[in-house]
Amino acid sequence: MIADIRTIKATGSTNDDVAALARAGQPEGFWLRAETQTGGRGRHGRAWQSPPGNLYASTIVRLAPGDPSPATLAMVAALALHQVAIAYGGEGRTSLKWPNDLLLDGAKLSGILLESCDGAIVIGFGVNLAHSPEGLDRTTASFAAAGLGAPDPDAFLMDLADAFARWLGRWRNEGLAAIRREWLARAHPPGTPLRTTGPDGQVVDGLFEGLDESGALKLRLADGSVHLLHAGDVFLI
Numbered sequence: 001m002i003a004d005i006r007t008i009k010a011t012g013s014t015n016d017d018v019a020a021l022a023r024a025g026q027p028e029g030f031w032l033r034a035e036t037q038t039g040g041r042g043r044h045g046r047a048w049q050s051p052p053g054n055l056y057a058s059t060i061v062r063l064a065p066g067d068p069s070p071a072t073l074a075m076v077a078a079l080a081l082h083q084v085a086i087a088y089g090g091e092g093r094t095s096l097k098w099p100n101d102l103l104l105d106g107a108k109l110s111g112i113l114l115e116s117c118d119g120a121i122v123i124g125f126g127v128n129l130a131h132s133p134e135g136l137d138r139t140t141a142s143f144a145a146a147g148l149g150a151p152d153p154d155a156f157l158m159d160l161a162d163a164f165a166r167w168l169g170r171w172r173n174e175g176l177a178a179i180r181r182e183w184l185a186r187a188h189p190p191g192t193p194l195r196t197t198g199p200d201g202q203v204v205d206g207l208f209e210g211l212d213e214s215g216a217l218k219l220r221l222a223d224g225s226v227h228l229l230h231a232g233d234v235f236l237i
Contacts, residue, residue: 003161005031007154012038014058015124019117022060028120031161033057033153053130054142055153059161061121061168068176070114070121072215074100075183076171077112077123080164082186085109087159089148096187098217098234103188106236107132107141125160129153138235180211188236194219198232205237 011017011034018032034057037050050056063070078096085094085102095103100112113124128142130150144150171179192208196219204227206219217229 003031003158003165004029005033005157005161007033007035010034010036010038013124014056015113015115015122018058018060018124019115019122022117022120022122026060028060028062029165031057031059031157033157035153050126051131053150053153055125055127055129055156055160057157057160058122058124059164061123063119063121064172066172068171068179069214070116072176072179073121073123073168073171074112074114075179075215076167077114077125077164078102079179079182079186080160080167081110081112081125081127083163083167084156084159088143088151088156090143093146094186096183097236098187098211098229099231101234102127103236104141104143104146107139109141109143127156129156176215177213180213180215184210193237195235195237196227196229196232198229204229 014032014034014037021030033055036052037056061073078100081102082094082096085104090104093105094109097103101108102110110125110127115122128140130142130144132140132142132145188208190208190210194206194208196204196217204219206221206227209218209220209226212218212228217234219227219229221227
C-alpha cells in the first residue's frame with residue numbers, strides 16, 4: 001500500500017489543517033506531516049512542543065455505518081504506533097497506557113489526539129523521535145535519548161501509515177473485542193498502580209484491572225471495588 005502523504009515545513013497544527021481538508025471532502029487515508037508546528041496541542045488543549053526532528057502528523061478516518069465507537073480509534077492508533085516502535089528498536093521496552101499513550105521504558109514517548117469533524121475523525125500523532133519535551137507533569141522519552149537513534153520522520157510515517165491502515169481494517173472487520181484484546185496484550189500488566197484524574201477533577205488511585213467491553217479503564221480500588229473511567233488522565237505511580 002502506498003500512503004497519500006503530504007509533508008510541509010511548518011504549520012500551526014496538523015490536526016487543524018487536516019480538519020479543514022476533511023470538511024472540504026478529503027478522503028480517508030490522507031496524511032499530513034509538518035516538520036514543526038507553532039500551535040501543536042495535546043488532549044484538553046495542552047500545548048505540544050514541536051521542535052524539528054520529531055514526528056507531527058495527522059490523518060482522517062471517515063466513519064461508516066457499523067463501525068465501532070469512534071473513541072476506540074485511540075486504541076487502533078496506539079496499536080499501530082506500538083507496532084512501528086517495535087520495528088525501530090523498542091522491542092521489550094514499549095507498552096501502552098490508557099487512553100492514548102505509548103511508553104518507552106515507562107516514560108511518555110508519544111501522544112495521540114482524536115478530534116471529531118463533520119462525520120470524520122481526525123487523528124494526530126506526536127512522536128518523540130529526536131527530542132523529548134521538558135517541564136511536563138510526567139517523564140518523557142525519545143528514541144534518541146533511549147539510545148535507539150532518531151528515526152527519519154518520513155520513513156517512520158510511511159511505516160505508521162501502513163500499520164494504521166492494517167489495524168483500521170481489523171477494527172472494522174473484526175470488531176472492538178479483537179482490538180481490545182490486542183491492546184491489553186501490549187499494555188502494562190494487571191496490578192500496575194495508577195493514579196487517575198476524571199473530567200470532574202476527581203483523583204482516584206488504584207490498580208490496573210484492564211478494560212471493560214467498551215474500552216473504559218477498570219481500576220481496582222483498595223476496598224476491592226472496581227472504578228470505571230471513560231475519560232480522563234492516567235499516571236503510573
